[in-house]
Each structure stands twice: as C-alpha cells, then as structure tokens.
Amino acid sequence: MARYEQVHGSVALITLTGPPVNALSAAVRQGITDTVSRALGDPEVKSVVICGQNGVFCGGADIREFAKPTMGGPPLVPMMAAIEEGDKPVVAAIEGVALGGGLELALGCHYRIAHSKARLGLPEVTLGLLPAAGGTQRLPRLIGVAAALDLITTGRHVTAQQALKLGMVDQVAEQNTVEAAIQFAKQVEGKPLLPRKLSLQPTACPPEVDTLLEEAMAQVKRRARGAIAPVACVMAVRAAVTLPYQAGMQKEQELMSTLFRSSQARAMQYCFFAQRAVGRWKLPGGAHSVNTKPRPVTKAAVIGLGTMGRGITVALVKAGIAVVAVETNDKQLQTGKQIVCEMLKREAEKRKETPRLDLVHFTTSLAELKDSDLVIEAVFEDMPLKKQVFKELSSVCRADAFLCSNTSGLDVDELASVTRRPEMVVGMHFFAPAHVMRLLEVVCGRGSSPEAVATAMQLGKRLGKVSVAVGNCSGFVGNRMLKPYLEEANFLLEEGATPELVDAALEEFGFAMGVFRMSDLSGLDVGWRIRKEAGLTGPDVDPRDHPRRRQGRRYSPLPDLVCEQGRLGQKNGRGWYLYDKPGGRVATPDPSIHRFLEDYRLKHAISPRHIDRQEVVERCLFALINEGFRVLDDGIAAGPEDIDMIYVFGYGWPRHRGGPMFYAAMVGLPKVLERLEHYRQAHPDVPHLEPSALLRRLVDSGSPPIDTWRDFLQRPHSQL
Ligand code: COA
Ligand code: ADP
Numbered sequence: 101m102a103r104y105e106q107v108h109g110s111v112a113l114i115t116l117t118g119p120p121v122n123a124l125s126a127a128v129r130q131g132i133t134d135t136v137s138r139a140l141g142d143p144e145v146k147s148v149v150i151c152g153q154n155g156v157f158c159g160g161a162d163i164r165e166f167a168k169p170t171m172g173g174p175p176l177v178p179m180m181a182a183i184e185e186g187d188k189p190v191v192a193a194i195e196g197v198a199l200g201g202g203l204e205l206a207l208g209c210h211y212r213i214a215h216s217k218a219r220l221g222l223p224e225v226t227l228g229l230l231p232a233a234g235g236t237q238r239l240p241r242l243i244g245v246a247a248a249l250d251l252i253t254t255g256r257h258v259t260a261q262q263a264l265k266l267g268m269v270d271q272v273a274e275q276n277t278v279e280a281a282i283q284f285a286k287q288v289e290g291k292p293l294l295p296r297k298l299s300l301q302p303t304a305c306p307p308e309v310d311t312l313l314e315e316a317m318a319q320v321k322r323r324a325r326g327a328i329a330p331v332a333c334v335m336a337v338r339a340a341v342t343l344p345y346q347a348g349m350q351k352e353q354e355l356m357s358t359l360f361r362s363s364q365a366r367a368m369q370y371c372f373f374a375q376r377a378v379g380r381w382k383l384p385g386g387a388h389s390v391n392t393k394p395r396p397v398t399k400a401a402v403i404g405l406g407t408m409g410r411g412i413t414v415a416l417v418k419a420g421i422a423v424v425a426v427e428t429n430d431k432q433l434q435t436g437k438q439i440v441c442e443m444l445k446r447e448a449e450k451r452k453e454t455p456r457l458d459l460v461h462f463t464t465s466l467a468e469l470k471d472s473d474l475v476i477e478a479v480f481e482d483m484p485l486k487k488q489v490f491k492e493l494s495s496v497c498r499a500d501a502f503l504c505s506n507t508s509g510l511d512v513d514e515l516a517s518v519t520r521r522p523e524m525v526v527g528m529h530f531f532a533p534a535h536v537m538r539l540l541e542v543v544c545g546r547g548s549s550p551e552a553v554a555t556a557m558q559l560g561k562r563l564g565k566v567s568v569a570v571g572n573c574s575g576f577v578g579n580r581m582l583k584p585y586l587e588e589a590n591f592l593l594e595e596g597a598t599p600e601l602v603d604a605a606l607e608e609f610g611f612a613m614g615v616f617r618m619s620d621l622s623g624l625d626v627g628w629r630i631r632k633e634a635g636l637t638g639p640d641v642d643p644r645d646h647p648r649r650r651q652g653r654r655y656s657p658l659p660d661l662v663c664e665q666g667r668l669g670q671k672n673g674r675g676w677y678l679y680d681k682p683g684g685r686v687a688t689p690d691p692s693i694h695r696f697l698e699d700y701r702l703k704h705a706i707s708p709r710h711i712d713r714q715e716v717v718e719r720c721l722f723a724l725i726n727e728g729f730r731v732l733d734d735g736i737a738a739g740p741e742d743i744d745m746i747y748v749f750g751y752g753w754p755r756h757r758g759g760p761m762f763y764a765a766m767v768g769l770p771k772v773l774e775r776l777e778h779y780r781q782a783h784p785d786v787p788h789l790e791p792s793a794l795l796r797r798l799v800d801s802g803s804p805p806i807d808t809w810r811d812f813l814q815r816p817h818s819q820l
Contacts, residue, residue: 102131103153104138110146111285112139113278121159122152124201126173128162132205133174133182140186147285148186150209151193151278152202157218160200163227163369166360176201176233177349180208184297189288193281194218194269199257204233207242210296212269213284214260215277220268221257225329227372228365228756232356236336237348238298243267245309245341249316253333299345313338325610327756329368332359363766367758370806371748374741374759381542381557381569382738382817387550394558395502395551397421401472403489405436408506409478411534414443415563417459418535424461424468437462443535466496473498474555476528478506481630486510487518494519502552504528509575512545522547526556529576531750532622539750540565545572566749571736571817578746580731581760584723584788586627589615590656591786592716593697594648596708599676600689605716610754615720617687618752619659620675628663648704654785658700665696718775725764726776729792732761732809738817739810740765762806769795769803 103115114135116122124132132150139148152158165171183190183205192198192206194214203220206212214220222231222239230236231252240248243266251258263269273280294300306312313334320330332355339351359365382388401424402413409425416423425440427433441457448455461468469475475497477489486505493503503525505515516522527543540560544553553569560567570577589602603614613621632638636650637660649655662676669675670683677687701708728743737743744759757763764772773791780789797812798804810816 101125101127102135104135106142106145108282108286110144110289111282112142112145112148113282114139114148114150116150116152116158118162119154121156121197122154122202123159123162123164124176124205125162125165126171129173129176129179133179136179136183136186136190140182140188145188146289147188148190149193149278149281149285150183150190150205151281152195154196156196157192157194157198158202158205159197160202160223161233163372166365166369176204177353180205180233181299183208184210184299187293189285189291189293189296191281191285191288193278194220194260195277197221197257200224200231200235201233204231204235204238207235207238207298208233210293211284211288213271213273213277213281214263214269216260216272216274218260218263218277219257220260220263221255222252223255223257225253225333226255226368226755228327228329228362228368229359230329230333230336230352230356232352234299234349234352236333236352237340237345239268240303240337240340241298241301244304245306245337246312248340249312249334249337252337253316253320253330303340305341309341313341325612325754325756326608327610327754328362328364329359329756332356364756367756367762367766370741370758370762371744371755374745374762375566377739377741378566378568378745379557379561381553383544383548383550383553383569387553389554389557392550392554394554395473397473397502397555397559397562399424399472400559401426401469401475403466403475403477403493404479405432405440406478406480407532408530408534409476410436410440410443411532411536412476412478412506412530413440413460414447414535415530415565417444417456418447419562419564420456420459421562422459422461424463424472426463426466426469429464433462433464447535466492469493469497469501471498472501474502474504474559476504476506481508481510483510483514486515490515490525491518494521500524502526502555504556506530506534507543509579511574512543512572513547516545516547523549524552526552527572527576528556528560529578531578537750538564538566539578539746540567541576541578541746541750542567542569543572543576544569566745568742568746569738570742570746571734573734573736577731577737577743578750580736581724581727581743581747582751584727585720586615586619587656587786587788588719588723589716590658591654591783592711592719593658594656594701594704594706595711596701596706597711597716598689598694598697601711601713602716602720605713606720608713609717609721610757612752616676620669620677620679620687622669623671624659624663624667624669624675628660631660649785653787654783658697661696661700662693719779721760721763722772722776722779723788725760725772726790726792726795727788728760728764729794733792733794733814735813735815735817740806761809765803765806769799773799 101117105113107113118128139145190209191211192209198206198220222235224231260272264272317334324330336352339348380389399422400416402409403426405427444455512527516525526548529541531537531539542556557567599616606614667674673679673682678690680686731737740761743761747753747759776791
C-alpha cells in the first residue's frame with residue numbers, strides 16, 4: 101500500500117497509503133519495498149521523496165500485528181537498509197507525525213524535511229519495546245548519545261522546531277512539505293551520499309560517555325518502577341557507542357526479542373488500545389458515542405474554589421474555556437482567586453505563554469451563571485449541601501445548561517432528583533490535582549441523557565483527560581475498588597505488618613506510592629469523615645459493638661485511632677509516617693507508630709506474625725480485583741478496559757502491568773480465585789474476600805480471554 105508517481109521528470113514520489121495513520125503494516129511494507137526498488141531501478145529517476153497520505157507521514161509499526169502469530173510481509177530492517185544503501189538521494193517529507201518505525205524509516209532516508217506542525221518521536225518504550233528497526237543505532241549517530249538516550253528512554257515527542265535544533269531534520273517547511281521535499285530532492289541529485297548514510301557514520305562519543313550511560317541507566321531504573329523496556333533502551337544505545345553498526349544492530353534485535361515476548365509489552369500494548377476504546381461508550385437504550393453529538397461548551401462555571409474547584413478551573417482555562425468561578429463569600433473568593441491566578445501564571449510560564457487570567461470571572465453571585473453552558477459543582481463532599489446547590493443551579497441556570505458534580509462517590513441520581521432537569525445532570529469526577537491528573541470518571545445517572553454524557557466525555561477530552569463513562573454507585577469504579585484495598589492494608593497492620601513493609605511491597609509491584617504514603621498524601625481526615633458519616637466510628641457507634649467488628653464485619657479502627665492522635669498525614673507533618681515538616685514530602689518511618697501498633701495488638705491479644713511481600717500484594721490487590729469483577733457484573737463499568745484505564749490513569753497502577761483486570765488475566769483467573777478462597781477461609785469475617793460470582797463463572801468457563809469477558813456479565817453496562 102504505497103502509491104508511486106514520477107514528478108518533475110526525475111523525482112519518484114512514494115506515498116504511504118495505510119489509513120488512518122499509515123502504520124507500517126505488512127501491506128505498507130510491501131508497498132514501500134516494491135516502490136523503492138522500482139525507483140532505484142529506473143534510470144530516469146534521480147531522486148526519491150517518501151511521504152504519507154492525508155497529512156500523516158507514518159504512525160510507526162502496526163501495533164495490531166504484534167499480537168499475530170506471524171507478521172508476514174517484508175521485515176523493516178532490510179527494507180530501510182535498501183533505502184539507505186541505494187545510490188539515489190531519498191528525502192522523507194514529514195507531515196503530521198513520524199513516530200516509532202515512521203521515524204526510523206525517515207532515519208533510513210538520506211534527508212528529512214518536516215512540516216512546522218509535525219511531531220517526531222520513538223514512543224516504543226511506552227509499548228514495552230524499543231525502536232528495533234535501527235532506531236537505537238541510527239539516532240545516536242545523528243543527534244548524539246545524550247539526546248538520543250532522552251528520546252528513546254522517555255518516548256517523548258518533539259516538535260519540528262526542536263527536531264531541527266537537535267539535527268534530526270534538515271529543514272522545516274511552513275507550507276506544502278511534499279512540494280518542498282521535491283524541490284529539495286532535485287537540488288541534492290548527484291551530490292555525494294556517503295555522509296548522509298547514518299549506518300556508515302561513527303557515533304560521536306563525548307569523553308564523559310561512560311558516565312552519561314551509567315547515569316542514564318541509574319535514572320531509568322529509578323523511574324521505571326520495574327519496567328524492563330527503558331533499561332533495554334539504555335543497553336541498546338550503549339551498543340551504538342561500544343560496537344560497530346552491524347554488531348549494534350544484532351544487539352538491538354536480541355534485546356527486542358526479549359521485550360517482544362514479555363508480558364510487560366503485552367500489557368502496555370493492551371493499554372494503548374484500551375485508552376482509545378474507553379472513549380467509545382454506550383448507554384441503555386442503545387445511545388453510544390458514535391450516534392450522539394456532544395454540545396459545544398464555550399462558557400463553563402465552577403462552584404467552590406477548594407482544592408478541586410481550583411484545579412478544575414485551571415484545567416478549563418488551559419483548554420481556552422471561559423469560566424465563572426463562584427465562592428460563598430468575599431474572603432473565600434479572594435483566597436481562591438489568588439491561588440487560581442498563581443496556578444495559571446505558573447502553568448503559562450511552563451508553556452511559555454501569557455496566562456489567560458481574562459478567561460476567569462470570580463463572583464459570589466450564582467445569578468451570574470445565567471449564560472453558562474455547563475456548570476461543575478465542587479463544594480464540600482456533603483449531600484445536603486450539594487442538594488441545596490443543585491436546587492439553586494436548577495433555578496438560575498439556562499434550561500439547556502448541563503449540571504455536573506465533582507463528587508467522588510455520592511449518589512448522582514439523588515442530586516439530579518432535586519433539579520427540574522435530571523437528564524442534564526452527570527457526575528464529573530476529577531482527581532487531585534485536577535489540572536494535572538489525566539483521569540476523569542463521567543458518572544451516568546439513571547436519568548442522564550446521552551447528550552449530557554457525550555458533552556462531559558468530550559469536555560474531558562478537550563481538557564486532555566482520559567474520560568471513562570461509569571455507572572452510579574457508592575464510590576463509582578475507582579473509589580469503590582479502593583475500599584477493600586485500604587481495608588486489607590489496615591488488617592495487615594493489625595496482624596503484624598508495618599506501614600513501610602506494606603508500602604515497600606506495593607512499590608516493588610510498581611505503584612508510584614504505597615497505600616499508606618498515598619493515604620498520608622490525600623489526608624487521613626478525608627476517610628475519617630466518611631467513616632463517621634457512615635456510622636462506622638465516632639460517638640454514634642454502639643459501645644456494645646465488638647471493637648474490631650462493625651455492622652457485622654471485620655473493621656479496623658487503626659486509621660480512626662491515628663486521626664484521633666491528630667495525625668492527619670503529610671499536611672500536618674504526621675500520619676502513618678513522620679514528615680520533614682508540615683506539607684513536607686520526605687517520609688520517614690515513625691517509631692511511635694510502631695509502638696502504637698504493638699500496644700494495639702497487645703490490647704486486643706493479637707500475636708503478630710511474619711507477613712511477607714507476596715501476602716501483601718495478594719491480599720491488597722486480589723481484594724481490589726475481586727471488587728473489580730463485582731463492578732463489572734453490576735454493570736458499573738462497561739468492560740475490563742474501563743477499570744484498567746481508571747487505575748492506570750487515576751491511581752498509579754503500573755502501566756507495564758496493564759491495570760488490575762489485565763493483571764488478573766495474566767496471573768491466571770484460577771490462581772486469583774484459589775488465593776481469594778484461601779484468604780476468605782482464613783478471614784471468614786471479611787466479606788470482600790468472598791470470590792465474586794463473575795470470577796467463578798469465568799473460571800468455570802475455562803478462563804476465557806479478557807476481550808470476551810463482556811459476554812459473561814450478569815448486567816452489562818448497556819442494560820443498566
Ligand atoms: N498501529 C496500529 N494502529 C494505530 C497505530 C499504530 N502504530 N497508531 C494509531 N493507530 C490507530 C489507533 O488505534 C486508532 O484506532 P481506532 O480509531 O480504531 O481507535 C486510530 O489509529 C487513530 O489513532 P488515535 O490515537 O485515536 O489518533 P490521534 O490522531 O489522536 O493520534 C497518533 C495519532 C499516531 C499520534 C497516535 O495514534 C499514536 O501515538 N500512535 C502510536 C504511535 C506509536 O507508538 N508507534 C510506534 C509503534 S511500535
Ligand atoms: P475539595 O477538597 O473537595 O475541593 P474543599 O473543602 O477544599 O473541598 O473546598 C470546597 C469549597 O467549596 C470551599 O472553598 C467552600 O467555601 C466552597 N463552597 C461550599 N459551599 C459553597 C456554595 N454553596 N457555593 C460556592 N462555594 C461553596
């Protein structure tokens with residue numbers, strides 16, 4: 101799939117034609133091989149230009165082919181070698197993107213011209229791989245070891261201007277890139293090609309190259325959280341420094357074949373497609389993302405300028421949306437205004453832009469919302485207060501304005517019930533800090549209209565978020581699954597673990613932060629307040645209750661007792677850990693927490709036992725996964741991909757493990773079931789360890805592949 105034309109007499113123009121992004125599928129590779137060979141063999145052709153159709157050069161290897169048993173078609177390495185070895189100049193005309201194999205193809209060409217809006221990069225590391233069509237060997241020869249290490253180990257994209265500065269491209273075109281490339285090709289016809297063949301060039305090595313490579317290795321190991329691809333990337337670049345080209349290519353292939361077969365690569369490729377699949381939502385009655393048009397949002401409003409409201413305001417302004425920001429009184433308004441303005445200035449500085457302070461209008465009057473297209477309420481997490489706000493919104497806002505709540509778990513239907521427009525109400529659950537975190541849960545209430553869901557999903561996308569449509573239940577998807585995870589962590593402390601042991605096990609698994617460090621960061625009083633409201637702790641608890649059982653099930657009062665000691669987490673410098681200062685980030689284990697745990701065990705006659713890291717991972721994560729199966733079976737999430745993306749983008753689940761449901765499939769469902777049964781037997785008063793009905797059904801059906809789990813659901817999402 102490549103078109104061949106002869107233009108301007110001597111130039112062969114080859115156009116890749118593989119929609120949507122001209123990925124290098126077997127057919128496209130065949131097309132390139134055939135057309136390049138034709139051009140090189142035609143005596144009338146003196147130069148060649150390679151471009152892609154529809155304004156996209158090439159999105160890289162065809163990721164869909166990776167899962168196939170055999171790839172078929174010509175392999176990439178000899179295809180690129182044939183381009184480079186030829187005796188006619190080949191110019192890559194890069195529009196849109198040149199990513200992965202696309203950039204490697206361009207590196208196999210002798211010259212590169214990019215459109216000013218084009219982006220270039222080697223994102224293979226984000227798919228658990230490395231650029232294995234010569235990318236790790238040619239790029240260091242072109243732009244130097246340090247810059248190549250940066251691009252290859254992070255997978256980040258660069259703009260055409262940055263690429264020009266780095267020496268990756270020879271020219272940036274403002275207008276017609278293909279035409280510019282054709283003119284360029286004509287000019288270089290007959291010029292010596294040897295200096296342009298990257299495989300024949302030495303890698304320029306600065307004197308400190310060894311230190312550079314060692315530091316890069318130390319850095320990726322620190323950041324990778326157990327991912328193997330970044331480490332392999334550094335090893336491959338090292339080969340470009342220490343070995344001749346062919347031997348370096350051999351090393352690149354060896355490293356790639358290990359990565360290619362790894363479960364990490366499968367997990368990350370699954371994430372690539374899952375991230376795109378979650379945008380295709382479906383609702384009861386058959387409405388879905390394809391047949392529902394979102395309404396444009398040009399004027400938004402945010403109610404409440406606390407932590408969440410400020411972040412949401414900044415996210416909206418960054419996307420160029422005008423915001424009316426409302427607070428209860430002048431004092432709160434001024435505080436909120438000052439912080440929002442500072443945040444906007446900082447954000448603009450980072451992007452070297454002027455802050456758009458003019459886009460926010462601060463007020464204490466709800467009457468100023470009469471023009472808003474969409475309102476996001478972000479007041480305290482308190483149902484009566486939120487209902488009051490929704491009632492007022494319902495009367496002051498335009499009849500066609502969408503009313504959204506940033507609740508993290510309250511009943512969206514109950515909020516909708518106090519308005520005169522339940523169909524215009526949806527949940528928009530942002531994650532703190534809202535202008536940074538990529539996840540948005542869009543909560544569909546019973547009455548939410550398809551248009552309201554489509555508008556909230558589209559708005560999330562505009563804000564740069566991964567938006568996932570979820571059903572309405574306590575905690576929605578993310579926080580509902582977090583509950584058993586947190587409870588298991590507390591039970592482990594009772595039984596003999598320390599916060600640092602539990603955290604170390606979870607961080608070794610790949611979480612950015614263990615459960616106790618995460619709780620300290622979020623603030624321990626948040627959960628405390630929720631438990632008080634639920635009657636699980638505080639003065640309303642029946643004193644005759646078993647101290648470690650509430651509402652008929654095992655309950656750990658440890659987090660409540662910690663709060664009662666005034667330890668609220670990072671914000672006041674003391675939580676499960678001790679911090680360098682209030683708000684400080686340096687956590688150290690606290691001997692007084694150890695003593696507190698020992699006293700607690702003595703008081704309750706618990707003899708501490710040795711708990712290993714495997715038990716921590718199984719108890720915490722299998723409990724969370726088990727709840728994930730319930731979430732699916734209850735129709736709260738449409739499919740395992742939705743849950744996995746929520747955890748990867750909102751809760752620090754390591755991408756190289758694909759998300760909780762993918763991880764369960766990798767571990768093997770029978771093993772997950774067996775371990776849950778084992779722990780349930782050991783802890784009969786912990787109902788969340790009871791294996792879910794869906795997990796049992798899947799195991800009984802021979803543990804089918806994850807993409808068929810939807811067929812086993814009791815209440816599919818679309819039938820809620
Ligand atoms: N192989 C196979 N399919 C690909 C692909 C690839 N390399 N790149 C994109 N696609 C598919 C997507 O899955 C999506 O399919 P869908 O519409 O069925 O969901 C479609 O092309 C459009 O991609 P999308 O990401 O939604 O469009 P975009 O315009 O936002 O971004 C890219 C385009 C190319 C920047 C982006 O898709 C991307 O980063 N692709 C991967 C690049 C990469 O990692 N290449 C190295 C491969 S080893
Ligand atoms: P969160 O951490 O969820 O953002 P905060 O407690 O930080 O919650 O902030 C909630 C904010 O909402 C506070 O600044 C409070 O003044 C504001 N607020 C509460 N009620 C109203 C209301 N009726 N209208 C506007 N703002 C409100």
